[in-house]
Amino acid sequence: MSSIMEGTPTISPIPTLDPEINEIRETTANIVTRYIIPNEERLDHRHPDRPRLAYEIQENVKKAGLWAPHLPKEYGGMGIGFMKHAYMNEVLAWSPYSSPLFGVVAPDSGNQTILVKYGTEEQKKTWLEPLIRGEIRSCFSMTEPDAPGSNPYAIQTRAVRDGDEWVINGRKWFTSGAKGAAFAIVMCRTEEDDGAGGVRNKMTQIIVPTDTPGFKIERSVPVWGRDSNHCEITYDNVRVPVTNQLGRTGTGHQAAQDRLGAGRVFHCMNSVGQMWRAFDLMVRRSIDREVHGGKLETKQFIQGFIADSYIDIMAARLMTIHTAEIIDSGTGDVRTNISAIKIFVPAAMERVVDRAIQVYGAMGVSGDTPLSGMYTGARTLRIADGPDEVHRVLIAKNVLKRYHDGMAWDFGV
Numbered sequence: 001m002s003s004i005m006e007g008t009p010t011i012s013p014i015p016t017l018d019p020e021i022n023e024i025r026e027t028t029a030n031i032v033t034r035y036i037i038p039n040e041e042r043l044d045h046r047h048p049d050r051p052r053l054a055y056e057i058q059e060n061v062k063k064a065g066l067w068a069p070h071l072p073k074e075y076g077g078m079g080i081g082f083m084k085h086a087y088m089n090e091v092l093a094w095s096p097y098s099s100p101l102f103g104v105v106a107p108d109s110g111n112q113t114i115l116v117k118y119g120t121e122e123q124k125k126t127w128l129e130p131l132i133r134g135e136i137r138s139c140f141s142m143t144e145p146d147a148p149g150s151n152p153y154a155i156q157t158r159a160v161r162d163g164d165e166w167v168i169n170g171r172k173w174f175t176s177g178a179k180g181a182a183f184a185i186v187m188c189r190t191e192e193d194d195g196a197g198g199v200r201n202k203m204t205q206i207i208v209p210t211d212t213p214g215f216k217i218e219r220s221v222p223v224w225g226r227d228s229n230h231c232e233i234t235y236d237n238v239r240v241p242v243t244n245q246l247g248r249t250g251t252g253h254q255a256a257q258d259r260l261g262a263g264r265v266f267h268c269m270n271s272v273g274q275m276w277r278a279f280d281l282m283v284r285r286s287i288d289r290e291v292h293g294g295k296l297e298t299k300q301f302i303q304g305f306i307a308d309s310y311i312d313i314m315a316a317r318l319m320t321i322h323t324a325e326i327i328d329s330g331t332g333d334v335r336t337n338i339s340a341i342k343i344f345v346p347a348a349m350e351r352v353v354d355r356a357i358q359v360y361g362a363m364g365v366s367g368d369t370p371l372s373g374m375y376t377g378a379r380t381l382r383i384a385d386g387p388d389e390v391h392r393v394l395i396a397k398n399v400l401k402r403y404h405d406g407m408a409w410d411f412g413v
């Protein structure tokens with residue numbers, strides 16, 4: 001591996017930020033640059049050293065008080081609140097291996113958030129506590145092969161009450177992490193007549209232990225030409241107690257929004273962190289690599305890549321921080337801004353990583369840099385958690401509604 005690969009991004013304290021945020025960022029950066037980036041090869045899931053190494057790094061993370069930034073203190077997390085977590089993510093994401101080492105493992109972290117908010121004491125004891133302790137894993141089962149995931153109201157998997165049980169029938173796919181999971185949180189149609197020609201209680205999330213009769217993993221769907229743990233699952237007369245439902249009947253969509261909505265800011269700050277890493281690798285490579293009688297850095301095409309990437313990162317970063325501030329202050333149009341970053345940031349990341357790959361030549365598409373994984377990750381993000389087009393429609397709808405209501409768009413937000 002070239003000397004350039006050993007480099008890492010750096011950060012200085014941001015004078016306008018709360019000193020505690022700067023401290024969290026600095027400690028996070030120290031752990032990522034000292035323990036994670038130099039060991040990325042050995043942190044790959046197929047490497048025999050991974051379990052021991054991951055355990056050692058996790059112990060360091062816990063000692064530094066940086067474990068589980070998404071969880072409140074009473075559940076063993078950092079309890080740092082929204083802005084601090086967002087700013088921490090930008091640094092944590094320099095390595096694609098970091099998140100699980102800081103106790104944030106998708107989809108478990110999203111399920112933990114839902115269980116904290118909607119779980120009963122019994123559900124927390126049975127599912128949340130062992131999930132946080134890392135004794136079990138979980139998955140979230142919403143998207144279906146036969147219904148468009150971009151329209152959450154189209155879900156066909158149905159749960160019907162039979163005495164004290166829900167009986168679930170349907171087919172899901174892209175349930176990430178299903179193999180090895182102890183339970184799935186399943187989005188089910190539970191609608192019933194409201195007696196006035198309409199329906200009520202449309203969707204409900206229900207906890208299904210994966211050893212329940214009728215729960216069957218049909219296959220792992222290969223993603224980007226590789227085996228994955230994104231599974232297709234049939235639910236065939238799956239019976240669970242009604243006490244397994246999360247929240248009141250009919251609150252499934254709200255719970256899904258709670259899981260995804262503000263969480264998209266964390267995903268975007270994570271993408272910004274990955275962009276900094278790709279940028280850092282690109283610049284170092286352009287200084288190191290000699291082609292056609294000169295360093296890459298002397299070629300104007302490459303200088304253009306560096307400049308355009310800097311612009312993309314700054315735009316993505318400021319949009320995301322702006323959205324985080326709106327959410328944190330409880331003012332402004334949260335949904336429009338979340339949709340805007342959900343479209344812009346993964347696309348900007350795709351462009352930045354694409355340029356970095358180009359600068360690396362063949363090595364850029366190899367497994368010797370983290371770039372190829374970042375590239376497929378960015379492309380996937382333009383579909384997962386709501387495709388670009390759905391968010392574009394939402395932005396236009398919100399803006400137009402404001403004008404139709406007799407107001408102009410408030411450029412303050």
Ligand SMILES: Cc1cc2nc3c(=O)[nH]c(=O)nc-3n(C[C@H](O)[C@H](O)[C@H](O)COP(=O)(O)OP(=O)(O)OC[C@H]3O[C@@H](n4cnc5c(N)ncnc54)[C@H](O)[C@@H]3O)c2cc1C
Pocket residue numbers: 107140141142143144147148149150151173174175176177223230380383384385386387388389390393
């Ligand atoms: C790697 C990966 C992991 C995932 N993990 C999970 C998971 O753990 N659990 C889970 O439940 N789901 C998961 N998903 C599924 C993901 O959330 C869905 O793929 C997403 O919601 C889109 O649904 P769909 O694939 O059915 O696309 P569709 O809804 O069929 O949409 C297809 C395309 O239609 C276009 N389109 C849609 N609506 C409009 C519109 N209004 N106007 C114009 N064009 C439109 C868009 O281009 C869109 O990409 C995962 C997906 C991926 C790729």
